[in-house]
Amino acid sequence: MTSRLSALPVLFVRLQRPCPLVQNRGFKRWLRPTLQTLKKRKERMDPEPLPRRSSFTDWNYKSELFAFGKRLGEDLNLDVLRTAVTTREFVLNEIDQQKAVGIEIDIQMNDNSKMILEGSEIINNYSLNFLRSAFPKLPEEGVIAVQTYLTCEENLSTLAKNLGVADLMLTPEHPVEAVTLSNGFKALVAAISESSGIERANLFVRDFVMTQLVGKNINELWEVNDPLNLLSSILQRDGKQPFEPRIVAETGRNTILANYQVGLYVNKELIGLGCGESIKIATEVAARDALRELFDTTESMKPVNFDVESLPQTFANFSIQDWSSKNVEKLMKSSR
Amino acid sequence: MVFTTVAQFVRANINKIKGPDEFWRKRRIFRLTAHFIGRKRNCYSLAIRGAHRALQYATKGRHLKKKDMKDLWLQRVSAGSEEHGVPFPVLQKGLIRSDVLLSQKTLSELATWEPRTFKALTQLAWTKGVEDGFNRIETLGEPPKNVVTRGMLTKEVYLSDDETKK
Amino acid sequence: MRNIFERVKQWNTLTRIWHLYDAKWQDPFDSAKVIQKYLKGLHKPIYHPLADCGDHVVVINCKEIAMRGDEWRKRAYFHHTGYAGGGTYTLAWELHDKNPLMIMKKAVYRSMKGNLQRRYTMERLHLYAEENVPQDIIENISSVIPQLRDVPMRLDRMPEDQVKGYPKIWDLPKDYVVR
Numbered sequence: 001m002t003s004r005l006s007a008l009p010v011l012f013v014r015l016q017r018p019c020p021l022v023q024n025r026g027f028k029r030w031l032r033p034t035l036q037t038l039k040k041r042k043e044r045m046d047p048e049p050l051p052r053r054s055s056f057t058d059w060n061y062k063s064e065l066f067a068f069g070k071r072l073g074e075d076l077n078l079d080v081l082r083t084a085v086t087t088r089e090f091v092l093n094e095i096d097q098q099k100a101v102g103i104e105i106d107i108q109m110n111d112n113s114k115m116i117l118e119g120s121e122i123i124n125n126y127s128l129n130f131l132r133s134a135f136p137k138l139p140e141e142g143v144i145a146v147q148t149y150l151t152c153e154e155n156l157s158t159l160a161k162n163l164g165v166a167d168l169m170l171t172p173e174h175p176v177e178a179v180t181l182s183n184g185f186k187a188l189v190a191a192i193s194e195s196s197g198i199e200r201a202n203l204f205v206r207d208f209v210m211t212q213l214v215g216k217n218i219n220e221l222w223e224v225n226d227p228l229n230l231l232s233s234i235l236q237r238d239g240k241q242p243f244e245p246r247i248v249a250e251t252g253r254n255t256i257l258a259n260y261q262v263g264l265y266v267n268k269e270l271i272g273l274g275c276g277e278s279i280k281i282a283t284e285v286a287a288r289d290a291l292r293e294l295f296d297t298t299e300s301m302k303p304v305n306f307d308v309e310s311l312p313q314t315f316a317n318f319s320i321q322d323w324s325s326k327n328v329e330k331l332m333k334s335s336r
Numbered sequence: 337m338v339f340t341t342v343a344q345f346v347r348a349n350i351n352k353i354k355g356p357d358e359f360w361r362k363r364r365i366f367r368l369t370a371h372f373i374g375r376k377r378n379c380y381s382l383a384i385r386g387a388h389r390a391l392q393y394a395t396k397g398r399h400l401k402k403k404d405m406k407d408l409w410l411q412r413v414s415a416g417s418e419e420h421g422v423p424f425p426v427l428q429k430g431l432i433r434s435d436v437l438l439s440q441k442t443l444s445e446l447a448t449w450e451p452r453t454f455k456a457l458t459q460l461a462w463t464k465g466v467e468d469g470f471n472r473i474e475t476l477g478e479p480p481k482n483v484v485t486r487g488m489l490t491k492e493v494y495l496s497d498d499e500t501k502k
Numbered sequence: 503m504r505n506i507f508e509r510v511k512q513w514n515t516l517t518r519i520w521h522l523y524d525a526k527w528q529d530p531f532d533s534a535k536v537i538q539k540y541l542k543g544l545h546k547p548i549y550h551p552l553a554d555c556g557d558h559v560v561v562i563n564c565k566e567i568a569m570r571g572d573e574w575r576k577r578a579y580f581h582h583t584g585y586a587g588g589g590t591y592t593l594a595w596e597l598h599d600k601n602p603l604m605i606m607k608k609a610v611y612r613s614m615k616g617n618l619q620r621r622y623t624m625e626r627l628h629l630y631a632e633e634n635v636p637q638d639i640i641e642n643i644s645s646v647i648p649q650l651r652d653v654p655m656r657l658d659r660m661p662e663d664q665v666k667g668y669p670k671i672w673d674l675p676k677d678y679v680v681r
Contacts, residue, residue: 032359220505251519251644252558259517275514285510299507408550416547447547454547 050175053167061168068168074204077195083110084187087171087180112187115194119186119201122193123151126205132317134304135218136332137296140317145222150212156182159208163188206306213304218297219288227287230320231264231272234294237324240266243290245283248273262286294325409444416447420458421476430461433468434489459483515548518626519557520642525606526563527653529570534609536647537561541623542614558626560643565602565631569594579608603629 053059062078065085069076088111098105127150131143138146149155157178160166165184166176173180193201224230232242249261262282264272272290276282292298318327362380368390369376369383376386414424422430431438436457438446446454459480465473467485521540525533539545543555569577577594597604606629614620628639657665674680 217505219507223506249644251517251642253641254638255518255642257518259514261514274510276510277513281510285506288506411544411549412547415545415549418545419547444547451547 052174064168068164072163072204074192074200075196076191080191080194081188082170084112084115084191085165085168085170085184086111087169087183088113089172090170093172112183115187115190116183118193119188119190120151122189122198122201123186123205123209126202127151127209129314130206130210130308132315133308135296136317136335137294137328138218138222138317139295139320139323141320142218142222142295142297143317146213146218149221150209153178153182155212156185156209159212160185160188163208206308210304211306217299219292224288224291224320227284227291231287231290234291234324235266237322238326242266243271243287245286247279264290406440409440412444412447413440416444416451416454417458417461420455422458422462423476426465426470426473426476427458427461429470430464431457434460434464436460464489516555519645521557521559521645521647522643523559523561523647524563524649525561526566526649527568528650530567530606530609531613532650533561533567534606534613536650537610537627538613538623540647541610541626556623556626558628558642559647560628560630560635560639561606562630562633562635564606564629565598567598567606574598579604602631 054061065078065081069078069081086109091107091109091111094107094109095105098107124147127147128143131138131146135143135146160181163185165188166181169176169180169184171180176184189201189205192204235242243264243266245262245264247260248263250259252258258277259275260277260279260282261273261275262279262285263270264274264283264286272286272288272293274282274285274287274289276285318324318331365380365384365387366378368387369378371377372383372386372390376382410424413427417424417427438457443454443457446457460483462473462476462479463483463485465476466479467487467490473479523533523537537559540557540559543549543553543557545557546555548555574595575593578591579594579597580589580591582589592600594605607624607627610627611620611624614623
């Protein structure tokens with residue numbers, strides 16, 4: 001037997017040797033120094049540039065565009081969508097590149113500069129009408145302030161980024177800047193309008209732009225300058241007596257932590273209550289309180305109703321200069 | 337096994353971590369003592385003692401924290417109810433009898449963030465106390481008039497035997 | 503914080519109220535239990551041991567506190583100078599004669615747990631022996647802590663016509679000596 005074994009290949013002979021049955025993986029003594037060295041080298045180098053999503057091997061732009069529309073739940077025309085995410089700089093860049101290579105220029109690409117304007121108009125129109133009918137008592141200045149906030153570059157670019165527009169944008173800049181993103185969002189609205197009609201685009205604006213109002217305080221977005229004069233002029237227009245400020249409560253008058261509560265009274269009736277570290281501030285806050293009571297933007301106001309299909313109001317709210325509760329009520333009755 | 341925190345992982349594996357490379361073994365302990373002050377942060381033999389002690393404290397602290405929070409809620413609720421002229425026992429008993437089964441925590445949050453709601457609860461409890469004739473309820477003064485019960489809060493369960501016989 | 507309403511709301515919530523407490527004919531130890539609650543902010547639903555939400559308490563008439571039974575004679579206050587044989591026991595009435603604020607102050611101090619916060623909390627306690635409080639302190643006050651007991655009317659301080667008009671059961675004999 002042994003004589004026959006000696007003729008077998010070397011590998012087989014090795015298996016015959018007595019060896020432990022336990023798996024002996026061992027402690028990797030090289031692991032720590034290697035990881036440490038790698039980490040130190042990485043720290044010494046410049047930070048890694050953000051990779052473009054389109055540089056990955058699994059990137060398929062066409063199917064991404066298709067999937068984007070489906071993700072939004074919209075039936076989008078792919079050519080229109082492609083135009084919406086193509087920037088002017090990108091097209092110019094392409095032309096330059098072709099020139100540099102020396103081939104004849106035949107680029108059939110459209111850029112989104114026209115769609116940005118269209119989309120911006122849709123967003124502005126719809127948001128103004130929505131805010132006017134949601135806050136019928138808020139002066140027009142307040143409506144515009146809220147609208148400016150909702151459609152500002154920062155907010156629209158955040159929306160676009162969260163929807164995943166950044167990866168789809170055809171633009172030379174990387175990472176994509178906020179202006180480009182917000183423009184992309186506007187163009188996207190125009191694309192929806194072109195593919196499935198203006199009503200669908202309006203609903204899109206309602207669902208994404210207007211819902212930013214949830215949990216927001218209107219008084220934070222719009223502050224009245226000189227509330228005392230404004231309140232007295234409104235009272236005058238309503239034919240009421242001028243208000244009378246009275247200290248309701250105070251404590252620690254001679255300390256730096258003094259606190260005053262001031263109430264504004266018209267005909268011995270409380271119209272606003274404010275507090276603050278001085279009588280002046282407390283009076284001002286009381287006037288603001290009375291104003292937010294009039295404009296219906298109190299803390300206990302009803303949450304904004306987003307479940308609106310059509311908007312009844314297309315005319316402007318009253319401006320601060322001629323706002324009075326009589327006028328507003330008349331207008332609200334007639335619009336119903 | 338899934339360990340949600342490093343501390344639990346170490347506690348489960350403290351005796352299993354062996355091997356020739358002491359770096360990994362010690363690093364687990366140093367992670368626990370990273371926020372300590374003095375030599376017990378970086379010297380291993382002191383650090384491991386500190387880590388053991390800290391884990392013991394953490395075990396005790398988990399129970400103490402619950403107790404502390406309960407005490408705090410009680411303090412806040414009784415402060416809130418006394419603000420409206422109702423002692424805490426009256427509030428508690430009145431709410432239970434009115435089938436308002438809110439926990440101490442919820443009540444304390446209401447007292448802080450929803451003072452008007454909390455005031456309504458105290459008034460309800462007070463009215464219930466007057467209806468059921470709580471001991472010395474009349475010493476609280478004039479009961480609130482804005483609570484309308486129409487006798488609907490009364491339940492036979494809570495009445496004593498003599499009252500049900502009537 | 504841009505919104506002015508939120509700012510003043512916080513100011514209003516965490517404001518320090520100034521309370522007045524009249525210690526006339528009140529037990530200092532029972533009063534201390536009530537006063538410390540206001541000093542620490544335990545009477546507020548926003549209370550937290552780490553939140554600085556305590557109020558000020560101005561205590562007047564500390565000179566006219568009342569003690570139960572013969573506590574004025576039996577209660578002793580210990581003080582040690584730190585030197586050998588430096589311990590002294592002072593009876594309550596003696597201490598009250600020397601400083602009429604001391605008993606009230608010690609009562610409030612002892613009613614609180616000994617921690618780092620206690621001395622800062624004590625700074626919000628303002629003690630006065632009588633009713634005459636400085637004007638700038640008076641102006642701060644905006645709330646009153648109710649007394650624990652009603653102050654009884656003393657016969658020798660009643661108006662004379664009220665005493666004379668009180669219905670009598672019998673007339674004293676003419677030769678009776680009223681002390």
